[in-house]
């Protein structure tokens with residue numbers, strides 16, 4: 001397991017940042033500093049303000065991921081499960097379960113809580129940004145740009161996580177729905193198959209639109225396969 005540093009504790013859960021996170025944080029800050037408005041701060045004259053706002057946005061982006069994971073964790077605890085820790089890493093975050101909850105309806109609530117919290121934050125931030133900002137995003141106060149970008153990213157995070165493909169939350173919601181009517185391994189197999197179909201579709205889309213989508217598709221495909229193997233290993237060993 002990668003090295004991680006503990007930065008605090010929220011609702012009794014240790015929050016850790018993975019060493020890979022420390023590499024990706026400046027990369028995100030650089031990304032925001034190089035994008036033009038309203039998705040970045042490239043237009044700002046003062047270098048200090050530009051990079052400070054970019055770093056602030058990158059940090060708040062990971063705070064958003066933390067809130068998403070805390071929403072999963074809150075319901076896990078409410079339903080009698082337990083969480084070992086929340087880790088922030090290269091690709092976002094993960095709540096590491098100590099004791100999982102298995103009843104399908106509770107699982108659906110736990111998993112859906114993440115994307116729902118992201119979408120709610122996204123809508124709220126976009127609303128706040130557009131209501132409080134007196135002038136257009138192009139010429140307005142740069143701080144509102146931070147609010148707008150975070151709103152946009154949270155909304156994207158929430159909606160993208162609902163794609164029914166592992167490791168996205170949507171894949172877990174789909175499996176939980178399927179497991180109401182069938183055995184857990186069968187439900188996983190079906191959810192994995194649907195996830196792979198989505199991965200192929202995203203991959204094909206990536207060939208025409210953006211090479212990044214192709215990488216995401218490969219990541220989803222790989223994770224879907226891994227999830228299937230993991231579940232089969234745990235449930236069919238004895």
Ligand SMILES: [Zn+2]
Nearest residue numbers: 114115161169
């Ligand atoms: Zn999630």
